[in-house]
Amino acid sequence: MRGTYKEIADYIMAHKSFDSGLTINTLAADAKVSISSISRFAKMLGYDSFQDFKLSLITSNEEEESDALFQDIKPSDDYMTMTQKIFNGNKSTLTATQRILTENQLKAAIDIINQSQTIAFFGLGASSIVAQDGFHKFLRSDKKPYYIADYHMQLMAATKLTAHDCAVVISHSGENKDTLQIISELKKNDVRIIGITSYGNSTLTNLVDVCLLSISDETKYQNEALHAIIAQISLVDTLFLITAVHDEKQTSNVFKEIRHTINRTRTTSDS
Structure with missing residues (x-):
């Protein structure tokens, strides 16, 4: 690697503390290149865009910083040590998830929700x-939330949604073939999709709107992405609460109705 590319690489290696607000203009100015x-x-490094490169850079830095915290639980650990590692x-x-979120991402996701029935x-x-x-949270909003546990019923439900609706699709790997099939059905009906995944270069990431x-x-005893x-x-909490705050009056009315209904199921006031 020579010339300008080496200058860029050297600058990045010397300044690893990048955040989601970094722009290509800022990096170019700081590195003194075009x-x-x-x-x-x-x-040249294989990324489709600067945004993809930036995301990879941020996530790799987060992984380095958190190596000391993401530790395998050892059989020799006492219970409090195990607990500390988990927490x-x-x-x-x-912390890592919050740091890579951007205002534009959240605004785009909230706009989709607000415009959907x-x-x-x-x-x-x-x-x-x-x-x-997510379904449980949004029951408290003025939106009509929808959730079915069975895969085949999820697939059927996806075919009934329209461009007036939106979907939140969650997949840790972003590569589950059944989940991708659901996304395919949603896209056929022009349903806008908010994806949640742990892999920025996954198939899911490239298919969803936000x-x-x-x-x-993932560690030895946590390969099912418990932290994720x-x-x-x-x-999901963030999406719900931002939506609720922006429509506080309507959400408050829904809360009161739900609380009134739930209270009728209780035998005592403090149960």
Whole structure:
């Protein structure tokens, strides 16, 4: 690597603390090279765009910073050490996920939700936990949330949605073939899709309208992306609460109606 490309590489290696607000103009100015040189450098490394390169750069830095926190639980660890590792992993995942979120991503996702009549949640396996949680949260909004656990019924439901609806599709890998089939059906009907995944270069990322990333690390005893679920649920919480705040009056009325209904099922006031 010679000349301008080496200058860019040297600058990046010397300044690893990049965040989601970094622009190609800023990097070019700081590295004292042209914008086109930055763009060519990213493509030389195999990235389709500067945005893809930036995302990879940020996530790789987050993984380096969190190596000490994402630790395998060892049989020799005492219970409190195990607990500390689990909690540290969750905290690190949340911090890393928050740092790569951008205002534009959130605005695009919220705009999709606000413009939709129905918000359907799709997820299989562990991702179904996040999908069901999203359904439960948005029951408290003025939107019509939708969720079905069975895959074949999810596929059928996807064929009934229209351009007036939106979908939140969760997949840790972004490569689950059944989930991708659901996305295919949604796109046939012009349903706008918000994707949640842990892999920025996955097939899912390239198919959805807006992608929110959950950053996590899979270790020996956590290969089912337990940390990622925490981050994904937090992303769903974020979508719900921002939506609720922007329509506080209507959401408040829905809350009151739901609380009144639930209270009728209780035998005592404090149960």
